[in-house]
């Protein structure tokens with residue numbers, strides 16, 4: 363099967379809904395329209411990029427399958443740059459399966475996850491950074507996360523990279539001319555000229571982008587938070603109190619959530635994925651021990667732990683034991699049940715947990731939560747890198763590529779300063795450019811592409 367096969371998939375989420383869409387891309391779209399669609403009324407002409415009302419019929423029996431709106435979009439002004447067909451029908455499993463089945467019976471194969479977008483990329487409609495942004499737009503959980511991915515989709519990051527690329531390519535071209543025509547009277551590139559471009563223009567921008575990665579990643583993926591503590595200190599109550607005020611509007615997309623029990627809350631635009639943990643305690647019970655292992659595993663993978671203590675009671679050895687298991691993590695000590703101990707000094711707690719932030723709250727009365735939320739965000743978001751404040755890197759892949767690029771640029775500068783020759787400079791800049799090309803998809807290896815597009819849902 364070559365990439366130019368026609369592909370089809372249901373493009374809407376599974377389950378009952380108002381509308382379901384079967385989407386097709388490739389040469390077969392015109393044929394399928396003629397074969398499966400009957401416009402209502404006498405006029406059977408189909409115009410590109412227009413919605414037509416009619417029926418999908420089984421061509422063998424003439425049976426009307428469903429009343430639909432159909433759009434046939436002829437290449438190249440389409441998502442994939444191929445012919446695209448979209449059939450909007452009623453969204454029920456049987457209807458969608460039947461229509462998709464008819465399409466597949468007529469020389470079309472099922473699309474792989476992300477294959478529509480992959481074609482858009484392969485046909486030059488999107489560069490890789492923008493194609494990846496498509497996933498992020500779909501999965502964005504807060505308005506700020508959406509803003510970052512949406513600007514990346516519109517090309518903000520790509521444009522920034524293009525500017526860097528132009529600086530480097532321009533330098534390289536001049537170096538190459540100087541190498542190829544040494545005796546000619548070409549304008550020789552003096553190190554005093556190349557160094558500032560590399561050192562003052564290219565490198566700082568690379569560094570700024572790389573530094574934005576930590577915030578960008580958290581904005582995209584969310585911060586994984588675990589709430590831990592011995593039984594009855596108020597973990598569930600705290601989770602509920604936080605959820606009541608801040609539950610993210612968008613629930614996690616199926617398949618993105620690896621942990622079974624996870625709730626997403628939106629704190630100043632930063633998605634926090636709160637992972638529910640069974641109580642941490644030493645136990646002989648086999649089942650409880652297994653759940654303990656899961657809990658430990660979740661704690662391992664968390665970015666932040668909220669360590670809840672009941673400050674209306676003395677700390678117990680059990681509290682201490684829980685603390686020992688999480689103390690290597692970034693953590694906030696939550697002194698709960700403030701309504702019961704109000705007025706008491708936090709000093710004893712500060713002496714025990716000296717290096718950690720301590721926030722008094724009452725989960726029951728929902729007091730102290732603002733301070734807690736503020737602390738949670740402050741643990742991660744650096745000033746100046748608040749969500750949505752600028753173009754951000756959201757992917758490790760991008761950061762890696764820019765790291766490689768900046769290493770070569772730094773090497774070029776070092777070599778220039780040590781009086782290295784033009785050949786060396788051309789090579790260094792060439793490597794730096796290659797690293798950028800991997801990011802934008804110009805020279806990305808096939809298996810990396812496959813990995814990227816397999817993260818999409820089917821039909822995207």
Ligand code: GDP
Pocket residue numbers: 591592593594595596597598599600698699700701702723724725726727
């Ligand atoms: P978990 O076992 O740690 O999840 O604790 P729960 O959330 O189930 O709470 C245990 C008990 O403490 C419940 O009876 C709660 O109502 C109570 N509780 C939780 N938070 C507070 C609080 O801030 N103040 C008071 N007075 N009681 C609380």
